[in-house]
Amino acid sequence: MTKSALQIARAAYEPKVPNTLKGIVKIDEGEPTQSVSHQEEIKKLFPNTYGMPIIKFEEGTEKQNHAPINVGVILSGGQAPGGHNVIAGIFDGIKNMNQESRLYGFILGPGGLVDHKYMELTSDIIDEYRNTGGFDMIGSGRTKLEKEEQFDKGLEILKELNISALVIIGGDDSNTNACVLAEYYAKIGAGVQVIGCPKTIDGDLKNDMIETSFGFDTACKVYSEVIGNIQRDCNSARKYWHFIKLMGRSASHIALECALQVQPNVCIISEEVEAKNQSLDDVVQYIANVVAERAADGNNFGTVLIPEGLIEFIPAMKKLISELNDYLAHNEEEFKRIKRSHQRAHIIDKLSEENSKIYASLPENVARQLTMDRDPHGNVQVSLIETEKLLAEMVGKRLAEMEEKGEYNGKFATQVHFFGYEGRCAAPSNYDADYCYSLGYTASTLIGAGKTGYMASVRNTTAQAAEWIAGGVPITMMMNMERRHGEMKPVIQKALVKLDGGPFRVFAGQRNDWAKNTDYVYPGPIQYFGPAEVCDQPTKTLQIEQEERLQKS
């Protein structure tokens, strides 16, 4: 491995951890807990892991002797900055309990457990990856651990390697599955504990006990760096509107955080579009109005942030996509025989009047994307739709109409961008490096305490790391019942942007100013060595939410 100068220098960074993790840990157990809703159903599904107390670590005095323990670790789903530090934290934690403890990594995600692909993670490997981005130490994968056959198959290798605890690092679904696995192993008396860790750049795995998922901080900072650079360019050249789509799946947390960091002219929040029952046309008109207003001041430039999931949140688009999915599923062969150049007219003819009108209004390439690129289940792959181009094009058309009516007078040239892969594997910011290491160390401490079905939790993270509160939260506590593929399932509630939450309210309170006036902020690249006010700041989202929590309490 050829290493960059930064990578070499950064390897020496020692993550900051809560004081309670530094010495002897005392386990403080709270009251029994309840799931967020559907308590009876969930209790029934998780008889062995339901209702457990919240755990808080405190500074202890009685040193416990631990037998050596073998632990397995799995990275599940999309990459997020800091995953390697979680693993390093687990490693250091179990070695601190007993130097003879061992850590095994399952290769390329949950599939590695099922297929018995693993490697032992020794100190020389761990040291190579401290404070680095990426999941390349053991790789990740998207296999879902859902079925008992998988659990049983996994147990074979766990037994073979004498592994008595498994840490699953993943998003809401992976943690849900971690809990199902914990319950199953408890039920059959497998003697394997399962602990989850909250990972996802999307920021949609959070609640009162999980302040943020790791990676969100770093990813948003990388995106804000490049958006800030684009804004400075935009403000220097004064001739382009930049339409910038941001990764983040359904939730708009990333777009919102970036907006708070860079103060763009426009940021669309999917959750608001849905709540206000806005149409695509409404969104287009909103942007066009901002463009026109700025043009009136002679400012024919600007920035528009667009969350990846937008299309799915526009109620009318959702209906259109649903009808399209339905129609194409039932008429696939017929549709394939139609000449490419006639497909659009054919679809317009077949759809209901309302959807037909919307479909006809879409630019050709997007209309094509809606009928062409389908996933294995026959559904439109919404994430492939180039919403940034779609909106740029539709806003251009709308402005031309407004110009004819004398409502707009300006120049409109666009550039489009999509940022996602740039942020998922960046070297973790100090925040994520510290947070991840602490999460991993916390996971190992929960293991040492014999716990299962818990998610590692590190709270109070807007304070100095020394004051962070580490412990564990029963995963069942975060669950509710939701319909998935037509069946009611116990799942961790996905956190969408709350329109009555602090981050959105701060944004909404300023966006009109940002739209009309140019008040861009240029955050610059993540710094690892500078003054604390530059290097150690958590996201704006987290800071605002923490203030809210403090005001409430």
Place this chain on the structure above:
Amino acid sequence: MTKSALQIARAAYEPKVPNTLKGIVKIDEGEPTQSVSHQEEIKKLFPNTYGMPIIKFEEGTEKQNHAPINVGVILSGGQAPGGHNVIAGIFDGIKNMNQESRLYGFILGPGGLVDHKYMELTSDIIDEYRNTGGFDMIGSGRTKLEKEEQFDKGLEILKELNISALVIIGGDDSNTNACVLAEYYAKIGAGVQVIGCPKTIDGDLKNDMIETSFGFDTACKVYSEVIGNIQRDCNSARKYWHFIKLMGRSASHIALECALQVQPNVCIISEEVEAKNQSLDDVVQYIANVVAERAADGNNFGTVLIPEGLIEFIPAMKKLISELNDYLAHNEEEFKRIKRSHQRAHIIDKLSEENSKIYASLPENVARQLTMDRDPHGNVQVSLIETEKLLAEMVGKRLAEMEEKGEYNGKFATQVHFFGYEGRCAAPSNYDADYCYSLGYTASTLIGAGKTGYMASVRNTTAQAAEWIAGGVPITMMMNMERRHGEMKPVIQKALVKLDGGPFRVFAGQRNDWAKNTDYVYPGPIQYFGPAEVCDQPTKTLQIEQEERLQKS
């Protein structure tokens, strides 16, 4: 202006400068110079500014008294990191000569001079912009200063403001024009000196006396950061080939420098494609072979860097575009009447056999781009062609053919990216912050010495800043005669990637290893506060070129 924490901290940075600029400067004049070729023609065109000596600053002992001087500054062309520091350097330089000196910035580029749009740059304005990216202090523009009417119009405002020296910060064309202006003002005895400064992220303005144009360092580092992040993602997920197009106009310096920094699997160098008379098909086959070779090892992922100017360097594409331009120029009306869905077939029918075949082989969207998006002169806007998508699509098709023949067995999924606007306005790296400030200070020193028709030159920049060599180079020295719009014109030679130069040879010597093995480097974001080996390294290109220079001398 709302400032980020980094921006506030970075404002305090004091650029490092050559020792010779710190105290009293002595002017050392060398022998008379010659233009790189066409000496007689150029001498004739520049009777007042031809043959001047190279100037080198040395440490002096005799303090000179300077009268106050009013200086104008213009930012010309595309943004490049560090422009504000050039202006700050000029400001501090002329204030050091005499506190009563004044600096005026012309607004939005050369057009500001012609249209008399300007602002005085006072110390409070300058201080707001020290070490920041962007050109937003006074804006930039692409108006070409070429005509005597413009020069005369400009002189009116220069006289009105009592400005006796003008600094033009721009690329090769802008510096050519600066020299034409210097010559004109000298000829008519206008009493206005003109000094140029070498700016462009593209890195194509360089020669023995100008080691690099400013902004190249920072821009390449920003691109390398995000490419490195993508590579780490690529190496973690192990399922995508990322096709990444990079800004840089004709020359492939940016792609080459990024390749040296990140060690991708493939990097195409336009100059090599042209020299080897390769076809688009050759380029596609080369990439497909690398994909197949990696697939044979089970590595169905990788990265491909593509320089923006590639299409223009493929001799066959050049011919196709030329025939298309010709055909469409003469048949515009007829072509417009043809139904969109029939246009492609129409063109295939009309082109010569050779070009028709190439055109037919292009994916539909690219074929359309070649006939649709034309500049005001009726020419294809090559920079708008999504070469990254074109290659991804064509490589996919080629692999399908290879699979049928049993030459390939793997999975091929792609992601495409284009990076350009992300890097042009980043806050300058230490290198660019120091280099730009030194260039500006040098420009003011040349002004103080009464020089005109010079470009500010700061050399030996791979050494400590204290040892950098500052001075001036007669712009005529860098000129040759080239055909532009059908006329022979004196212009600064554009520096393309030299295939016998060090940077390309280092790349060519390792690319086969990088292709087959995965030896990605992850440079990470630009650091402003860390250890020197992280913060103060010049580009690989410059380091290799400097070694070469030392070996030769």
